[in-house]
Amino acid sequence: MTFAAGAHADEYADVDRLFSAGQWAEAVQKADQFLATHPRDARMRFLKGLAVAEQGRSVEATAIFVKLTEDFPELPEPYNNLAVLYSKQGQYDQARRALESAIRTNPSYATAYENLGDVYAKLASQAYSKALQVDGNNTAKVGPKLAMIRDLFTPKASALAVASTKPVTTGKPSAPPAPAPSLTPSPTPAPAPAPATVAKAAPTPPAARPAPAAPPAPVAPASGNAEQEVQAAVQAWASAWSRKDVEAYIGAYTPSFTGGKSRKTWEAERRARIEGKRSISVALSAVETRVQGDKAVVQFRQQYNADTLKVSSRKTLELVKVSGRWLIQKESTGS
Structure with missing residues (x-):
């Protein structure tokens, strides 16, 4: 932001x-x-x-x-x-x-x-x-x-x-x-x-809400610190999902993220799916991170286990830096 x-x-x-x-x-x-x-x-x-x-x-x-x-x-x-x-x-x-x-x-x-x-x-x-x-x-x-x-x-x-x-x-x-x-x-x-x-004291007055960012262009590898920050944000997202912490999970996305629906509908659907499971495990492997400025692309293999369901898939997250935090603005799943 x-x-x-x-x-x-x-x-x-x-x-x-x-x-x-x-x-x-x-x-x-x-x-x-x-x-x-x-x-x-x-x-x-x-x-x-x-x-x-x-x-x-x-x-x-x-x-x-x-x-x-x-x-x-x-x-x-x-x-x-x-x-x-x-x-x-x-x-x-x-x-x-x-x-x-x-x-x-x-x-x-x-x-x-x-x-x-x-x-x-x-x-x-x-x-x-x-x-x-x-x-x-x-x-x-x-x-x-x-x-x-x-x-x-x-x-x-x-x-x-x-x-x-x-x-x-x-x-x-x-x-x-x-x-x-x-x-x-x-x-x-x-x-x-x-x-x-x-x-x-609240250290700084806040900024205006950003307009939805365009999908990031191909980016080159960035400094280790930036990559570590992005990877930590993605791991925190997966951890919140695993422990069924819906507020933290939703908070990992930009306010403009809708998943192709209205924001209210997307949040309601994610809350119902997460809270409806007895247990969830989300493990990430083969993580690749590219950062350029305030935009980043993270690709990885996601192993999702929930109750009796087990799914392994490739996923791509596109993140932007908002007020010092890396937030997900787009996600897609591939083979």
Whole structure:
């Protein structure tokens, strides 16, 4: 996934500057002017959500990030910042679900894992407190556990990370980076923020959803690192299929992938087929990988075993790099 950074870099920079200066009302106004003509621009919507949150308008900010997760479910950052807002309101179960969605979208998203740990600690604190309320005689057993959990948040409050320059009562945030070609933190260091109450920053505002990519042209072998990344993505896809993890399996494809059907129909069919099996095993062999830029072709022999069915076939996957992740945009099966 790439930003429309070249065309709109000045607009992003202006909102970024206002945000960093604490001029959140001005940042929102500038973002609204841009969104009036580019209503689906994910990065600007993300920046607006951050500024609105800093103004204390948590209901409106929550609505912005919820809509982003609906329009761009492949982006982990909106889920993370949504979790921050839920945590601010003490809605830790909802925060947990949002962070789990962020991790399903990007299993390498370290910030979401850290935030999820903080949420689990808060949930544990609530559970131990409830245990003491129900049984006051259990202080000797539950009290030390509750004290240990509270020590995690005192005196330095643990925080779920949001992309922001000032604390959002639930966050220990960092500044949003300048526009970049992918969802990675800006190399420019941000000022150190003050501690707050529950969170750590979504590193980068997201980009707009890409148009479906054309099938990749023949490609030449690429560097070992790129090949390893592509092969790891394909193995993760096969592993998710084998363990019947439908969300991870579907998440291995680009949002525009339809399998020749509507997206909704394809997802429903794959879910029914995978969940309908007692066991599935997908093993790959003779893997050949070619990478050129943000496109890759992987060919292999697939051994598929499900209940009593056993099928061995050649398969080709065509992948594109989206927001730092390799996703399947086309698959075909041969003899």
